[in-house]
Amino acid sequence: MEERPAGIQDSDVRDALRAWGIDIVDWRYAPVGFGDYHWSATDTRGRRWFVTVADLTRKSWYGDGTEAAFRGLRDAMDTAAALRDGEPDGRLDFVVAPVRTAGAETVRRLGSGHAVSVFPLISGTAGHFGETLTPHDRSLVVDLLAALHRTAPPPSARALPPDFATRPQLLAALAELGDPWHGFGPYAEPARHLLADHAGAVRHRLDEFDRRAGELKAGGAPLVVTHGEPHPGNVLRAGERRLLLDWDTVGLAVPERDLWLVADGPDDLTRYEESTGRTPDPSALALYRLRWALNDIAEFLTLLRAPHGPTPDARQSWDALADTVKSLAAEA
Known part of the structure; x- marks a missing residue:
């Protein structure tokens, strides 16, 4: 921050x-x-x-x-x-x-x-969120995830269902689009107008999320230790080594919780399968990609529907909200 x-x-x-x-x-x-x-x-x-x-x-x-x-x-x-x-x-x-x-x-x-x-x-060089990894870096990170997913979970590892805890905040924002969001700060009203313009698409994607989450739960796939956010911003390059940072989202889930953020095509998924013996599920990959976007929208809305000023962090939240909502709606 x-x-x-x-x-x-x-x-x-x-x-x-x-x-x-x-x-x-x-x-x-x-x-x-x-x-x-x-x-x-x-x-x-x-x-x-x-x-x-x-x-x-x-x-x-x-x-x-x-x-x-x-x-x-x-x-x-x-x-x-x-x-x-x-x-x-x-x-x-x-x-x-x-x-x-x-x-x-x-x-x-x-x-x-x-x-x-x-x-x-x-000592090393960290990436940044949204960066495109080279094929070489992707293969190294896929190998790290494969090793992590093969590891027996420590007793402290929590099981993390695909549901996202910020859903009530997102539903509350959708339900309160008819009244101005005054008194919060400079980005509250722009956020309301943005969400109102794309409310139908967001609700449609919520329905898709529920369908895919139901399918995943019914499938009963075994859980593994997952990092949760192995995006380039959490990858540290130290020579030929690749290290994973920011473990506050670690927990037990299906491996697709990690893989969707790293794999960029069938070659990466095949590499993972050969290392672990587990074939990634396309529907689970789509579920966690969608979950990330919906959770981000909810978190940014929560920040902008709270008191804030014209600060760099508030501006970053607004920019990210606009990008995520528009991207999610375009895929609906």
């Missing part, structure tokens, strides 16, 4: 790092990503860290309220750490997982609505 977290001072975050035994000598805010807040840091021993403060009010897929969000985030971070720290024959060294405190915690509360976790700062 470009904006800093409301109510959280740099000193609050630095104080929290004492639980990790980290004494900072260099400290910089990193305006990257969307949804969480990040700092890069160097400690007195020359070790470099990447510090993340999660906004627990924006983790609705874990459940209602900040307590449920914290428990879900803790389970996700524990899962990532377990995948990284598995036995020698099960260790996944491409998992960039949080380091533990002296008390073995992967995440700690920070105030009432935030939580902090600490990661090693690894």
Whole structure:
């Protein structure tokens, strides 16, 4: 995020790092990503860290309220750490997982609505969301996903159904298109007009989502450990190595939850099948592609139907909302 977290001072975050035994000598805010807040840091021993403060009010897929969000985030971070720290024959060294405190915690509360976790700062080049991977990079990431999906799940891994937790917010916005969305901020009314223009298409895609989700549940496909968001923005290039970042969405699901974001044709899917013995389901791929778009629309609408100003983050939400709604409607 470009904006800093409301109510959280740099000193609050630095104080929290004492639980990790980290004494900072260099400290910089990193305006990257969307949804969480990040700092890069160097400690007195020359070790470099990447510090993340999660906004627990924006983790609705874990459940209602900040307590449920914290428990879900803790389970996700524990899962990532377990995948990284598995036995020698099960260790996944491409998992960039949080380091533990002296008390073995992967995440700690920070105030009432935030939580902090600490990661090693690894030299490399991260991609960005929407970037097109080269065939070589795609094959490397497909191989990482195949290895992840073959791994036995840690006890902390949660089963994640295809349903998206932000659906009530999307339905509420669709139901309230007849009245102006005044009092929220500069992008609320443009968002209402945009959604009103494409409401029929969005409802049609919701019906399609329900049909495909019903088919997936009825099929009873076995679940595997999935990352959830293995898009280029969460892939770190470190020489010939490819590492996966941002594991807060990790959980048990069908492999198509990951594959739709990476595979770009039959060659990628064949490579995955040869590595795992599992044939990807085209309908499940379509389901998770659609789920991503609907969830994004709901999240952006939630942000723009709340108090906001003409900030860079609000503008980014509006631009992304417009692109996603128009793309979804064009495919209806």
